[in-house]
Amino acid sequence: MNILLTGGAGYIGSHTIVELDKAGHSVVVVDNLVNSSEESLRRVAKIIGKDVPFVKADVRDAAAMNELFDEYKIDAVINFAGLKAVGESVAKPLEYYENNMNACFVLLDVMRKHNCKNFIFSSSATVYGDPAIIPITEECPKGQCTNPYGKTKSMLEEVLMDLQKADPEWDIVLLRYFNPIGAHQSGLIGENPNGIPNNLMPYITQTAVGRRAELGVFGNDYDTPDGTGVRDYIHVCDLANGHVCALQAIERKCGLAIYNLGTGHGYSVLDVVKAFEKANNLKVPYSIKPRRPGDIATCYCNPAKAKAELGWEAKYGIEEMCRDAWNFQKNNPEGY
Numbered sequence: 001m002n003i004l005l006t007g008g009a010g011y012i013g014s015h016t017i018v019e020l021d022k023a024g025h026s027v028v029v030v031d032n033l034v035n036s037s038e039e040s041l042r043r044v045a046k047i048i049g050k051d052v053p054f055v056k057a058d059v060r061d062a063a064a065m066n067e068l069f070d071e072y073k074i075d076a077v078i079n080f081a082g083l084k085a086v087g088e089s090v091a092k093p094l095e096y097y098e099n100n101m102n103a104c105f106v107l108l109d110v111m112r113k114h115n116c117k118n119f120i121f122s123s124s125a126t127v128y129g130d131p132a133i134i135p136i137t138e139e140c141p142k143g144q145c146t147n148p149y150g151k152t153k154s155m156l157e158e159v160l161m162d163l164q165k166a167d168p169e170w171d172i173v174l175l176r177y178f179n180p181i182g183a184h185q186s187g188l189i190g191e192n193p194n195g196i197p198n199n200l201m202p203y204i205t206q207t208a209v210g211r212r213a214e215l216g217v218f219g220n221d222y223d224t225p226d227g228t229g230v231r232d233y234i235h236v237c238d239l240a241n242g243h244v245c246a247l248q249a250i251e252r253k254c255g256l257a258i259y260n261l262g263t264g265h266g267y268s269v270l271d272v273v274k275a276f277e278k279a280n281n282l283k284v285p286y287s288i289k290p291r292r293p294g295d296i297a298t299c300y301c302n303p304a305k306a307k308a309e310l311g312w313e314a315k316y317g318i319e320e321m322c323r324d325a326w327n328f329q330k331n332n333p334e335g336y
């Protein structure tokens with residue numbers, strides 16, 4: 001299939017291009033580069049041995065998107081485009097709602113006008129809020145999101161469910177990502193956050209490379225085995241491969257389907273620090289800081305549905321995640 005990746009120059013998108021290429025698909029990327037750089041696509045080109053067709057445009061620009069769909073015959077869309085910094089979304093709710101919601105609305109409208117009704121949406125474990133069930137299955141009720149970013153994911157899920165109900169010609173997969181970390185084994189592409197990282201692994205790698213003095217561990221008084229927050233970290237290449245499997249579901253005309261993409265294992269912040277130190281034989285200085293507002297104690301999934309229905313499961317463990325995250329950071333100390 002010919003797949004359009006919106007936001008395809010970003011962290012997860014760039015890794016997904018590699019997996020799609022491996023599976024024999026062709027891709028087109030549209031990105032406005034608000035949180036990425038074209039260098040990631042040049043690196044992907046090195047990995048896959050061919051250029052990646054790229055349109056620099058904002059997905060909210062209906063004219064540009066119409067033009068893109070006129071030029072390329074698109075069979076399915078994976079919608080990575082969106083702003084994702086939780087703290088920033090609290091400070092700039094209007095910008096987050098406007099960008100994330102409108103980009104999706106414009107895209108869906110252009111798609112139906114071009115009779116392309118195959119769609120994969122990057123959702124998040126954040127839609128479960130403080131989860132009612134651990135490990136989290138897809139049946140777990142959605143919870144209260146504490147920030148506008150999470151609310152855009154939850155609301156767009158509802159929009160997509162309504163759309164598919166109204167027009168069953170749509171095949172739509174909602175992928176609820178847990179915590180993607182790591183990088184492609186080549187060390188050419190990886191996570192490259194702007195400014196001070198919000199997420200744990202890039203903070204660890206930037207500390208290890210000397211760009212940050214120490215990691216702050218946000219709270220050690222949670223109801224978890226060591227008191228620090230527990231999450232389901234998943235290697236970004238495994239996550240990327242989940243999209244290949246989701247496309248197969250779309251080819252089987254799945255209607256509306258929802259999958260958790262995680263490993264099913266929960267690791268605490270200190271588990272990750274220790275695993276990183278062990279995998280890479282170095283020290284990560286850290287100190288305990290107050291809890292981060294909006295954080296929950298524990299979040300990990302039951303990935304059985306994705307295995308049963310998509311034949312997908314994570315191959316890589318925490319050691320590979322730590323090794324590959326460091327490999328990218330050490331080869332690219334200042335990012336791209």
Ligand code: NAD
Pocket residue numbers: 006007008009010011012013030031032033034035036037057058059060079080081082083084099103122123124125177178179180
């Ligand atoms: P990313 O910021 O690296 O990639 C998103 C890309 O979208 C960026 O390249 C950005 O430039 C682009 N973009 C944003 N708004 C756009 C617009 N209006 N038009 C065109 N391009 C636009 O983020 P990522 O980590 O690769 O995440 C991809 C998707 O997965 C996002 O929707 C994110 O919310 C979701 N997600 C990510 C995580 C995670 O931990 N990384 C977890 C759950 C869900």
Ligand code: UD1
Pocket residue numbers: 084086087124125126149150179198199200201203215216217218219228229230231269292293294295296
């Ligand atoms: C966060 C977002 C979530 C989003 C995801 C991916 C919140 C509340 N949730 O998930 O909506 O989908 O990122 O972008 O922000 N930690 C530290 N020190 C740090 C950074 C993190 O101790 O410097 C801890 C956190 O408290 C948490 C764990 O590490 O226990 C993981 O944090 P993070 O990587 O930010 O992911 P989430 O909070 O799970």
